[in-house]
Amino acid sequence: MSRTSLSAIPPYVFYELDERRAAARARGQQLIDVGIGSPDGPIPAVVVEAMQRAAADRALSGYPYFQAHPAYRDAVAAYLHARFGVTIDPARHMHALAGSKEGIAELILAHTNPGDVVLVPEVYYPVYARATLLAGAEPVFMPFLPDGRLDLEALDAARVARATVMIVNYPGNPTTTSVTVDELARYVAFAERHGILLLSDLAYSELSFDGFAVPSVLQVPGADRVAVETHTCSKSFNMAGVRAAFVVGNAEAIARLDMYRSNIGYGVSTLSQVAGAAAFTHHADIVPPIVAEYRVRRDAIVAAFNAGGWSVQAPRATMYLWLDVPEGFGDWEWVDTLIERTGVVVTPGIAFGEAGRGKFRISLVQESAKLVGAANGIVGAARR
Ligand SMILES: Cc1ncc(COP(=O)(O)O)c(C=O)c1O
The missing domain is CATH 3.40.640.10 (Type I PLP-dependent aspartate aminotransferase-like (Major domain))
Incomplete structure (x- = not known):
């Protein structure tokens, strides 16, 4: 058979993330989910x-x-x-x-x-x-x-x-x-x-x-x-x-x-x-208020990271931060540590290919106060 069969396709990292998220919820944990890139705003x-x-x-x-x-x-x-x-x-x-x-x-x-x-x-x-x-x-x-x-x-x-x-x-x-x-x-x-x-x-x-x-x-x-x-x-x-x-x-x-x-x-x-x-x-008419909200969120979370001693640049576009996994943590180890200690769900960089190893992604799909809380939790988890 010359076609690649469906079963030869590697597992989808987002499914693994879903399983970890579901397991944490089943343990009764409150989560701040910044893993998925699904906008939280209303349809115009x-x-x-x-x-x-x-x-x-x-x-x-x-x-x-x-x-x-x-x-x-x-x-x-x-x-x-x-x-x-x-x-x-x-x-x-x-x-x-x-x-x-x-x-x-x-x-x-x-x-x-x-x-x-x-x-x-x-x-x-x-x-x-x-x-x-x-x-x-x-x-x-x-x-x-x-x-x-x-x-x-x-x-x-x-x-x-x-x-x-x-x-x-x-x-x-x-x-x-x-x-x-x-x-x-x-x-x-x-x-x-x-x-x-x-x-x-x-x-x-x-x-x-x-x-x-x-x-x-x-x-x-x-x-x-x-x-x-x-x-x-x-x-x-x-x-x-x-x-x-x-x-x-x-x-x-x-x-x-x-x-x-x-x-x-x-x-x-x-x-x-x-x-x-x-x-x-x-x-x-639709775009400016949506962008304004993401800008407020972006600025709040970037300021929180920088106040915590990280060096994070505000991105010029998209609804994400793409950050380095702190030294001493493996990719999944970092994701699991964050879920367990802070309830923050992020996406590991390897979800986006081998070259994403050593990075993780945060989506700006929560309001500013939650994003600031997530950043503070992340900064704290990296110190321990
Ligand atoms: C780069 C990129 N392309 C395409 C998509 C798919 O978007 P949709 O299928 O909702 O149009 C996404 C969704 O996250 C994306 O990040």
Whole structure:
């Protein structure tokens, strides 16, 4: 059998974390859960109202459009123009997704054969490597330079020659690193030179601070010759449960995805597409208060760590802190110590690949006072 079987895929670290969390709760422990990256804020009212209207609309009760509902297409095209100055023909360049996680998996599955290579950042959101293994392809990890850019020079030429997809994720989960449009242009040029589809995962497009506007790969002139980019409502609009996302870019890749998806299912739920249309249409009103809340949380927890003698930089983007495991602790040992002594649940860096060893991630998904409590507990646990 040439395909990698499901059983050959290593266990999901997040499941192990779930088990530890459940065991602590069963012992009666109160937890401060900053392990998971699921936004705790409400779905915006304008989105709830749009979904309510859509649910009651007889015209929307049938199967959804395969590619995208026209209202969602139009809202996405207007958003991309307003936010990034990018003009697209949504009929050819855009596809609705039921979340970017499964969209990324589908894009990988639609563009790889067994034996192909997918280039994945060495610290990565797990689906990049897992969908690659499901496809029977090989994930090859791209090392980071000290500033978080990818070290393309370090890649093995023979493996690059077998690559069909290359994934970049800026701002990165869990690294929080951002890059400029010039750096994205370097990845576009590399992908074009080697005939690889460049997949930019832009899950954190709106969660940035201090006047920094996250760039899109489509701002690189000619990027749609070789690139696609996934966007999602999950983080920007507190809509992780709605499963509304889209992919935009290279028309051929969109057509391949459409072929893949239409053979195994229907289009994305019309309710989710209507919700996505409302969110992207009203992005300029919805995003600022959400970002303001994350900024307050970020500043509070960073100040608490620094007051405790740690040296923590405030990230410019995302909803995470990516920190060093204190000396003398193994990765799981540190996670378990925190749960047992402080009730704080964090994610070990190895959840994001071997190169994440020695780090841990905190999600800013609790209000400031709890985050400060978590930071104080962590600082104390490291001293003992
Ligand atoms: C980098 C990155 N990409 C994609 C996703 C998936 O988001 P969704 O499937 O909710 O759109 C996440 C979620 O945490 C993420 O961190």
